[in-house]
Amino acid sequence: MRILLVEDEQRLADALEYILKKNKFAVDVAFDGITGQDMAESGIYDLIILDRMLPGKEGVTILRELRAKGIKSAVIFLTARDTIANKVEGLDAGADDYLIKPFSTEELLARIRALGRRSQSSLLGDKIIIGALTLDPLRCEAAYGNETVKLTIKEAQLLELLMRNHGQVLTKEQILDRIWGFDNEVDVNCVEIYIYYLRRKLDPQKCKVRIDTIRGIGYCLNGG
Ligand code: CA
Numbered sequence: 507m508r509i510l511l512v513e514d515e516q517r518l519a520d521a522l523e524y525i526l527k528k529n530k531f532a533v534d535v536a537f538d539g540i541t542g543q544d545m546a547e548s549g550i551y552d553l554i555i556l557d558r559m560l561p562g563k564e565g566v567t568i569l570r571e572l573r574a575k576g577i578k579s580a581v582i583f584l585t586a587r588d589t590i591a592n593k594v595e596g597l598d599a600g601a602d603d604y605l606i607k608p609f610s611t612e613e614l615l616a617r618i619r620a621l622g623r624r625s626q627s628s629l630l631g632d633k634i635i636i637g638a639l640t641l642d643p644l645r646c647e648a649a650y651g652n653e654t655v656k657l658t659i660k661e662a663q664l665l666e667l668l669m670r671n672h673g674q675v676l677t678k679e680q681i682l683d684r685i686w687g688f689d690n691e692v693d694v695n696c697v698e699i700y701i702y703y704l705r706r707k708l709d710p711q712k713c714k715v716r717i718d719t720i721r722g723i724g725y726c727l728n729g730g
Contacts, residue, residue: 507622508532510551512542513558513584522555525611531618539563546572551579553621555614557595558585566599573600578644578646580621580659582614593691594699600661606691621659634669637714637730641665650713657707660685664700665708668717668727677724700726 509531513519519535526533534551536542539562546554546568554572570582583596583604596604603617634641640649646662648655657665663685667676678694685700686692691725701717712715714730 508550508620509550509618510534510536510542510545510554510579512536512539512546512554512560512565514538515557522611522614526618529615537561539565539568543571546577546579547575549577549579553580553582553618555582555584556601558583559586567597569596569599569601582617582621583687584609590695593696597660597696597699600658603686604691634666636669636672638726639669639708639713639715639730641669646708650707650709653709653712655707658703660700661703661707664697665704666711668704668725672715672727672730675724675726679724681724691713 509526511519511522511526511533513522513535514537516537519537523533534545536545539560541562542556542560543563550705556565558568560568565583569583572579572581573660580602581600583601584607585592585596585604586607593604605614605617632643634643638650641647641662643648643662643666646657646659648657648665659676665683667681676677678697681697682692682694686696705717708717710729715727718726718728720726
């Protein structure tokens with residue numbers, strides 16, 4: 507796995523670089539937003555660890571521009587801010603995960619492994635088909651009729667979970683556990699936000715499946 511670390515705090519950057527290399531990752535480091543974005547736009551990174559507050563250009567802006575340019579690298583956001591609004595802004599900009607500073611290196615490594623497992627299982631290339639809806643986890647793409655819809659990694663994970671449990675009710679807590687696992691900072695609001703994103707991307711008329719809300723409990727993928 508090739509990782510780009512964009513972090514302006516030299517000591518933290520050095521420590522992370524050392525730990526990541528020790529764990530057999532290939533790591534490049536940028537210390538400001540402009541350089542970081544230039545490197546990220548090469549598209550060669552599997553994962554970008556992106557600080558939010560950076561000289562030159564701030565993290566959310568960089569992330570938005572990367573996603574707009576079609577860069578699909580997984581992104582873990584590093585942020586010192588921990589309000590819901592800031593989390594949503596980061597996720598909305600296309601982050602797959604985020605860590606609140608200060609964080610433990612174990613936690614960072616666990617999240618990198620989780621994202622890695624995700625892309626590895628995706629490499630199997632198993633498509634999941636229900637009704638007119640096909641999910642390609644490798645490409646993070648959903649297709650129905652003549653339409654192909656790009657999904658973020660989290661959206662694809664959520665849709666995969668719902669499709670693999672077709673017709674069964676999943677509680678919000680189950681979804682939270684399965685998709686965000688060890689992230690104590692994320693709560694069920696996040697599940698609601700991502701369900702909203704998915705519904706916005708999947709037209710139930712054309713997919714022939716829909717995500718039903720089970721009031722007070724959770725969600726269920728029905729139809730097909
Ligand atoms: Ca910073």
